[in-house]
Every structure is written in structure tokens, then in C-alpha cells.
Amino acid sequence: MVLISRKAYDDPVRWVYFDVGKFGGLAETMDEAIRYPVATAYDGWPEGPVVIAGPTCDGADILYDRYRDTLPLALKTGDTVDLLSAGAYTSVYASRAFNGFQPMAEHYI
Numbered sequence: 308m309v310l311i312s313r314k315a316y317d318d319p320v321r322w323v324y325f326d327v328g329k330f331g332g333l334a335e336t337m338d339e340a341i342r343y344p345v346a347t348a349y350d351g352w353p354e355g356p357v358v359i360a361g362p363t364c365d366g367a368d369i370l371y372d373r374y375r376d377t378l379p380l381a382l383k384t385g386d387t388v389d390l391l392s393a394g395a396y397t398s399v400y401a402s403r404a405f406n407g408f409q410p411m412a413e414h415y416i
Contacts, residue, residue, distance in 0.1 A: 310362075311384045320356045323378060325388060328361010328368040333390075336370040344391040349379035 310324040327333060335341040354377040361368035382388070 308385055309382065309388055311382065320358060320375075321378075322360060323357045323382070323388070324360050324362055325370075325390075326362055327390075328363055328370065330363055330365065330368060331361060333361065333370060339371050339373055342371070342374070345378075346389045346391055347379055347382055347386065349381040349386075352379040352381050354378060355380045 308326055312322045312324075313320070314322065329336055333343065336343070357376050357378045359370045359376050359378075361370065378388070
């Protein structure tokens with residue numbers, strides 16, 4: 308699930324916080340080495356600029372600093388965003404309970 312906020316009421320850029328971030332297994336976003344594809348229930352709807360961040364209070368838990376992502380404008384707090392093709396090492400990179408957050412669930416196909 309996501310949490311969405313803005314730095315100012317009239318700021319067009321939304322901050323979208325994922326349940327998982329760099330310290331929960333998405334370490335390969337460091338230096339923007341890997342861009343994970345995402346899917347939402349609103350794919351194909353109008354989009355707007357976002358900053359994607361993880362759930363921790365660590366200032367380094369911003370997934371993409373240089374690249375400005377876009378996500379559907381209809382996306383709201385509580386919605387689900389699916390990370391697609393996260394890769395084999397994602398769960399190995401996860402810190403155990405960093406800042407109180409448990410690592411992401413693992414699903415094997």
C-alpha cells in the first residue's frame with residue numbers, strides 16, 4: 308500500500324511512499340542502477356510527477372533522485388502499487404526490521 312503527500316498544498320509533485328524502500332530490499336535503486344517497473348489499478352489513466360520514497364525516516368530512502376517518475380493521478384493513499392520483476396536478490400538485500408519495518412513478503416513462482 309502507499310501513502311501520498313505533498314510538500315505544499317499547491318505543489319504539483321506528489322510524494323508516494325511505498326511499504327518497502329532501499330533498506331527493505333530495493334537497494335539496487337541506489338544511484339538509480341535499476342528502475343523497477345510498477346503497475347497500478349489505474350494504469351493508462353492520466354499521470355503526474357511523483358517522488359517515490361520508502362517508508363523509513365531515513366533521508367536516503369528516496370528511490371529515484373535524478374529521474375522524475377510519474378504515476379496515475381487517481382492513485383490515492385491505501386492503494387496498491389505492484390513492483391514487477393524485482394529480481395532474485397531483492398529479499399537478500401532487505402534489512403531485518405530497519406526502523407521497525409519488516410522486510411517485504413517473498414512470493415516464489
